[in-house]
Amino acid sequence: MSEAKRLHPVSILFHVITTTRQIFFALLPIILLVINDFKWLHLILGLIIVIVFLFGFSILKWLRFTYQIEHDQLRIEQGVFVRQKRTISKHRIQSIDLTQNVIHRIFGLTKVQIETAGSNLNVDASLSAVTFAEGKWLHGQLKYHNNNTPVDTEDNQVDQQVEKQYPTRQISWPMLILAGSTSGSFGILLALIGFASSEAESLIPDSFYEETTSWIFSQAVPTIILLSIILLIGIYIVGILSTLIKYGNFTITRYEEELYITRGLLEKKQMTIPLKRIQVVGIKQSIIREPLGLATVFVEIAGGEVDEREGTETLLFPILFKKEIKTFLAEIIPEYNALPDKFQSIPKRALPYYFVRAAWLPIIASIIVALFWFKWIWVPLLILAISIIFGFLRFRTNGYNLTDKQLTLRLRHFSKDIIMLRRRRMQAFETQQHVLHRKQRLATTNSSILNNFAGRHYKLNEIESDGADAIGEWYSYQTKG
């Protein structure tokens, strides 16, 4: 169908950069050692050798990497020492992502990531740099359905006019700032900075470190407080900015058979999610966003990039007001617009189990702390109080709604999640009862679906056992024939 092609030469640069990043920490101790001994010549010679090797290897790798499309298959040949040929059938492709970072955008290139199901990243294909037009072409060739391709290469504006007919949503800047300020990245950043400053002691020269700390301690208390407030606000703003950069210009468009997402200010990302690959549609309200009536909409797909912070879920929209969700679903994925208003709640007699489950670990911790470090007893007691509150919140939140078409679970771990499950998408269904449950007519259900980590299990604790039986009947293929 097409002849074997090489990547754009810029991919050599990318390979050098990623490898440098990987080996930097391995080399750091050696470099520090050499610097301490003032052997500058050795250092420069060593670095030159490393760089030459790195470039040489990267060029070889680039020479050896070819890809071609042949009979509905993508074929990739690669490897310098070990030659590897890989063929990916287009029917197995879960999603195709085009990503452009700053370097890509300078050269008019794009990265193409082709994801297949399962957690094994090695089975997926990644083309680190091809021209944008080539990326679009590949995308069109490899899609599940070849028609209805979104052809928006830069040179045909006419097609973009036609595309406008498809339902599409773009995030507004005020909403994005709202998303950033409620994202909870604040805590993560704070932890990161705390970690960095504890490590800084070993990296920054001692004299400088001591000067700084003694200067800080010599200041008056108000100055210190002011400094920390400024620092905290700074961290908060960085958190908002990182959301802006990541989700800026977030746009989702619904085509006949797929969802098309573009996002990112610095790194532009385009993602195609075939509707057939969606395993679950969910709505998440984090503990910060819930009181403000804000929520995000996500899907679980099998395969796809795993984002450290967001977990396995792929966002369909970074932030929405809760009352907008129904219209959003109806517009973008009408297949999943049946969001129920009422949920079967957990029976009162199950409340003790929720308390015990939330509290047993903090109670043990409290006992241990009380025995050995009594003056710190308030720490585990505080955690215990918070856990009990969460236990109660979980009891209040958890519930399910069963209709002919769909099982909807409302679950809370910390954030409140609504999960819309389809019978065809559930890989297995399980009920669990222990001795007391059987006497009290309670049961725990566990619904499994597939995602990029090879499985996710939604556990709903202690519902009425009749309800669990009803879900079982609904799920059972046998009784329905």
Place this chain on the structure above:
Amino acid sequence: MKQTPQKQIANDAIKAWQISASIQLSIGILIGIIILILGNVFSFSYWYGIGFFGLDIILGTITIFIIPKLRWRRWRYEIFDQEIYIQYGILIVTRTLVPMARVQHVDTKQGPILKKYDLASLTISTAATVHEIPALLEHEAYGLRDQISELARVEQDDV
């Protein structure tokens, strides 16, 4: 989901489990002996070793004489045309439904202990979960494996 599955696993499962529990017990006893010897060499109290033996005896009685029978009595399975239904668990009873259309592959496994009693275990994998029926009669397990893989060969439109 109200009825329990009908079929029980092989009677000899109890013996097989008892043997593997005995092997574990003998490892426990070995550790107890090592502790006694170390107690002699490094001169700490023999009570550590004796305590360990006591623990062995309690755990051994439970795992050899109590658990296998209870476990066997609870274990049920049933293979329908369109799904697999299994039940297990002594304290916590778990019932699982696996649709045939979701089954990815079926394995049979046989270790030396199961081999002795002409038993084999059957492992059913979906894309997200793995389910095992332990200790079926050998020919039964092989029959079920072929039967399930035949039944599961319906068109899997996705994943």
